[in-house]
Amino acid sequence: MVISLLARVTTHCQEPFISEELGEKFAQAVNFCLDQLTTEKGLKFKIKDPERFHFEPKELLTNLTTMYANMAHLEQFRTNVVRDGRSYSDETFEKAAKILNSAKKGVQAAADSKEKFEALVTQLKALKAQVHEEELQFDDAPEELLDPLMATLMDDPVELPNSHTIIDRITIKRHLLNDPHDPFNRAPLTLEQVIPRPDIKKQIDDYINSKK
Numbered sequence: 001m002v003i004s005l006l007a008r009v010t011t012h013c014q015e016p017f018i019s020e021e022l023g024e025k026f027a028q029a030v031n032f033c034l035d036q037l038t039t040e041k042g043l044k045f046k047i048k049d050p051e052r053f054h055f056e057p058k059e060l061l062t063n064l065t066t067m068y069a070n071m072a073h074l075e076q077f078r079t080n081v082v083r084d085g086r087s088y089s090d091e092t093f094e095k096a097a098k099i100l101n102s103a104k105k106g107v108q109a110a111a112d113s114k115e116k117f118e119a120l121v122t123q124l125k126a127l128k129a130q131v132h133e134e135e136l137q138f139d140d141a142p143e144e145l146l147d148p149l150m151a152t153l154m155d156d157p158v159e160l161p162n163s164h165t166i167i168d169r170i171t172i173k174r175h176l177l178n179d180p181h182d183p184f185n186r187a188p189l190t191l192e193q194v195i196p197r198p199d200i201k202k203q204i205d206d207y208i209n210s211k212k
Contacts, residue, residue, distance in 0.1 A: 003033065007063040010070035018076040020170050021177060027080035030064065031087035037061045038095045065096055069116035078120070082128040090128060093121045137211055145204050147171050149183070153208075157201055158194040162187035166200060 010017065017026045037057055071077040082088055097118050138153050147154050147168040156169040163184035173191055175183055182189045 003060050003063045003067070006030075007066040007070070010067050014071050014074055014077070017071065018074055018080065021174055023076060023080045024083070025174075027077065028084045028087060030067065031081060031084045031092075033060070034064055034068075034096055035087045035089070035092050037064065038092050038099065061096065061099065065100060065117045066110070066113045068120055069113040072116050072120040072123070078123060078127055079131070082124055082131050088124075088128070090121075090125045093124055097121050138208070141207060145200070145207060149175075154200070154204060157197045157204065159197050160184065160189065161193050161195060162189065166197060169194065 016022060037060060100114050100117065141153050144166070145153060145157075148165060149167065149171050152168075154166075154168040157166050158169045158172065159166055160172065160182050163182050165182075165184045172183075172189075172194060176189065176191055180189060181187060
């Protein structure tokens with residue numbers, strides 16, 4: 001039901017699904033679903049009383065690829081998809097495209113959605129190679145410039161007032177959506193309390209410029 005709803009909603013409204021707070025988590029969730037459904041076991045998976053739960057793997061795959069097709073034109077969505085190190089792979093998306101074009105699998109999708117999804121597969125493959133190259137370029141970044149939770153180069157470093165931990169603003173912002181506490185010492189915390197660290201931001205910018 002959720003995937004079917006997403007296929008309809010994303011036809012007209014995509015912006016919430018690429019927001020700072022939701023974008024990466026959304027891409028990870030749909031990537032995981034696609035990865036599971038494109039396996040032979042996934043398409044043949046059976047549950048008791050599937051009508052009750054509206055469970056039809058092949059229909060789920062069709063709706064999922066339609067959702068991807070609806071979002072394919074958004075650069076941020078494509079970036080979020082390929083930066084998912086857990087569930088994204090070129091092979092998964094290529095397999096999904098083949099299944100859509102395989103009549104014997106019983107998966108039918110609108111021609112326009114198929115075309116957009118196939119184009120997206122090609123775009124993602126090229127983007128993944130680019131992202132991988134960039135990651136290799138910055139793989140020797142000093143530890144103090146990395147986000148302590150995500151282990152990625154920070155974009156907007158801030159200091160937490162109680163634990164004095166330096167962390168990327170978007171990381172702590174996402175954390176506070178679910179838990180209003182400093183993740184390092186459990187002290188109460190709001191986003192308004194974090195302290196910008198332009199000095200560390202300058203170090204990061206200098207490091208990036210040196211690599212370029």
